[in-house]
Amino acid sequence: MNKKIILMHIGIIIVIGLLIFLKFPCPFKCFVGYPCPACGTLHALNALLNLDFKSYCEYNWMAIPLVTGVWMGIHKNCIFNKSRIVDFLLITIPTMLIFKYILDIYLTFLCV
Numbered sequence: 001m002n003k004k005i006i007l008m009h010i011g012i013i014i015v016i017g018l019l020i021f022l023k024f025p026c027p028f029k030c031f032v033g034y035p036c037p038a039c040g041t042l043h044a045l046n047a048l049l050n051l052d053f054k055s056y057c058e059y060n061w062m063a064i065p066l067v068t069g070v071w072m073g074i075h076k077n078c079i080f081n082k083s084r085i086v087d088f089l090l091i092t093i094p095t096m097l098i099f100k101y102i103l104d105i106y107l108t109f110l111c112v
């Protein structure tokens with residue numbers, strides 16, 4: 001594997017680790033005041049690293065599918081050889097995320 005690609009992956013892992021460690025707030029939520037569809041993903045991953053599955057589900061139970069989908073989308077051409085399963089997941093995961101977001105907004109703001 002190319003040395004540049006390995007360094008890039010290490011850099012991305014370090015940045016994600018720092019964001020989790022610093023409990024970086026969602027910029028969308030800070031500016032708009034409403035959560036974004038991916039809100040709680042880093043907190044959910046942090047909870048999962050601590051084997052706290054209840055908190056994982058409370059923060060964002062779509063965190064693992066979301067991260068997996070983003071990872072598969074980025075590596076689609078190099079690892080997955082343009083697989084149709086990846087194409088299917090790249091449509092299914094965002095669709096599920098949008099339905100979850102609409103449901104969360106409805107339950108949080110409209111159903112009270």
Ligand SMILES: [Zn+2]
Nearest residue numbers: 026036038039
């Ligand atoms: Zn957010």
